[in-house]
Amino acid sequence: MLQLRSIxxxxxxxxxxxxxxxxxVGGSKRKWAYLGDTVxxxxxxxxxxxxVKDSEIVKAVxxxxxxxxxxxxxxxIRFDDNAAVVIDPKTGEPRGTRIFGPVAREVKxxxxxxxxxxxxxxx
Numbered sequence: 001m002l003q004l005r006s007i008x009x010x011x012x013x014x015x016x017x018x019x020x021x022x023x024x025v026g027g028s029k030r031k032w033a034y035l036g037d038t039v040x041x042x043x044x045x046x047x048x049x050x051x052v053k054d055s056e057i058v059k060a061v062x063x064x065x066x067x068x069x070x071x072x073x074x075x076x077i078r079f080d081d082n083a084a085v086v087i088d089p090k091t092g093e094p095r096g097t098r099i100f101g102p103v104a105r106e107v108k109x110x111x112x113x114x115x116x117x118x119x120x121x122x123x
Contacts, residue, residue, distance in 0.1 A: 001067035002033040002082060008041065011063050011083040011103070012096030015050010016043045019060060019084055035069050035077075036106035037062050041084065051095050052086060060084035061112055063103045077104060077123060085115050094118065
């Protein structure tokens, strides 16, 4: 469960190090972003040779949250950090070529199959 101005780690190798959440896609009144949601974020810190640059506005998918979430079967999933993967806004494909760390199953359920297939572990 993330809100505006939340800081996110990057779970891919697109070149960004930190993202700051500035908008949750899906309505102007949405307050919270959950696992698998698409958000708009600004790059707070980036590598000089990366695909994305400092202060660039990007679309990203939430793949891990500290707050976690309840699933339909009654189980609860929670991670150690808040992380996202930068995606191409037109195609929805990740801009990086590798995904680091585990990814929630909700990401695959929302239609981001490429992110789930690149991840080492889908929980």
